[in-house]
Amino acid sequence: MPDVFDELHRRCRAGESVALATVVATWRSAPQPPGAAMLVAADGSVTGSVSGGCVEADLYERARHVLDTGVPELVHYGVSDDEAYAVGLTCGGMLDVFVQRFDDDALAQLDVVAAARQAGEPAAVVTCVAADAGDTAASADPAGRLGRRLVLTAGQVTGSLGDDRLDDAAVDDARGLLAAGHSGVLRYGYQGQRRGSGLSLFVAAYATPPRMIVFGAIDFAAAVARIGAFLGYRVTVCDARPVFATGRRFPEAHEVVVQWPHRYLRDEVDAGRVDRRTVVCVLTHDPKFDVPLLELALRQPLAYVGAMGSRRTHDERHKLLREAGLAPEQLDRLASPIGLDLGGRTPEETAVSVAAQIVAARGGGSGRPLAALDGPIHHPG
Structure with missing residues (x-):
């Protein structure tokens, strides 16, 4: 999503708040792969797409809500006979989209990604997109971990997911995805253990071009x-x-x-x-x-x-x-x-x-x- 990232970075540098909707998982004939993104700015303008038109209207309203509240949301879109021409995907696919707000407090992390891309080096943004009640590391508020992120490049890691053990596990696994040039979801249990489904982390890989x-x-x-x-x-x-x-x-x-x-x-x-x-x-x-x-x-x-x-x-x-x-x-x-x-x-x-x-x-x-x-x-x- 290079054009979306450039717009995200530009607006955050200008001190604006924006909502970013990113495809984090797909099934069957979903029209866009994980990593496809749509950005909604405070002025109502839109950059990018997640489905080629099937769900953008609904997602736009959700993004505006997230922009107002600052509370991230994981949205699932599927299809059924009743909703195929309403909010669902007419292609028969399914996708999960994570919507979060970016403010100028994210600028330091975005600067790291932008610098890596300009230098032709790979970078990845790891974001917590789901945390259920079984994640005791998230204390009494599992949703409090949603939207936490870290950025990794070849030489540095910035940010945190809220737990050192989880950070270490996520960095190791995200580097594997980044080396392959793939974006995807990592799932962990308590404190980064590689079992259970308490936490879902999405790795947005900004790999060097093949x-x-x-x-x-x-x-x-x-x-x-x-x-x-x-x-x-x-x-x-x-x-x-x-x-x-x-x-x-x-x-x-x-x-x-x-x-x-x-x-x-x-x-x-x-x-x-x-x-x-x-x-x-x-x-x-x-x-x-x-x-x-x-x-x-x-x-x-x-x-x-x-x-x-x-x-x-x-x-x-x-x-x-x-x-x-x-x-x-x-x-x-x-x-x-x-x-x-x-x-x-x-x-x-x-x-x-x-x-x-x-x-x-x-x-x-x-x-x-x-x-x-x-x-x-x-x-x-």
């Missing part, structure tokens, strides 16, 4: 870089030929590197700058570049490795990679020829095909038409 590394400075690479940036990836284009690997030819890429592909990837792996979210698109379709690069890429736990080329190129490449010692399960991870069968030909159509395959791999989709499938439209996160 990387897309495109090898091969060709016209198809320009289109893939453009759609990769649109999908939220930090895009690098790499090619060994300086005449082709220029910023002018790839204006949508965040960086353009002149280097032999396998050497560049080896340097990035050694420096810890690729992870399980990284996608690699090999568009060089030249064996002297492809084979050493793919041999290295397929040995890494990357999210996606795809390679452009004809069927004949694919077969020859597979043969060379087998001879290089790659195991069958490693070769099975190679998406080659790259992309889904959409019937496209142009660089832009090919880029859509590649992007669709990457999204399907990330979300566990089949790539088949939704009209031909039964069951939920949205896959579990």
Whole structure:
């Protein structure tokens, strides 16, 4: 929710009070994932969305109430035959939304998140969104813990959830979510013990963007870089030929590197700058570049490795990679020829095909038409 966070930070810096509604849990075909947010300002303006229009009108009124009272609220939205066109979700999904007020007293924590994001470092905000009567650490007023939060970055922790043991447990677990780039709920019992359901903490992860590394400075690479940036990836284009690997030819890429592909990837792996979210698109379709690069890429736990080329190129490449010692399960991870069968030909159509395959791999989709499938439209996160 970068645009929502920026608006939240801006208004709190200006001394305003705002209500922030954040999706903390979803079930079935909920339209937005955990972390989606809507901000309601004192002047009545709205930034962001939590459902694409299904529940925003009701949530707006609740946010105005929280803005007036300062009392946070966890709201559950579902669907039934009676309420599907009233306040429920017509898609059949369910979601929990936590609504809380932010004032200028939260500015120090927001400044920490803003500084981390500006520096390209991950940060997380951990908020107590539910505390039932079984949470004796919350004393006689379980609701008194609602809205407490702490902020963590790589080097510091600010704020508290009201108990040192709980803080320690939450920080450890939140770092695991943050490393994976995921927002989600942590549940604890008394004083941070990892059992029971007395406390629910929502971790809003502000992770660094995942990387897309495109090898091969060709016209198809320009289109893939453009759609990769649109999908939220930090895009690098790499090619060994300086005449082709220029910023002018790839204006949508965040960086353009002149280097032999396998050497560049080896340097990035050694420096810890690729992870399980990284996608690699090999568009060089030249064996002297492809084979050493793919041999290295397929040995890494990357999210996606795809390679452009004809069927004949694919077969020859597979043969060379087998001879290089790659195991069958490693070769099975190679998406080659790259992309889904959409019937496209142009660089832009090919880029859509590649992007669709990457999204399907990330979300566990089949790539088949939704009209031909039964069951939920949205896959579990």
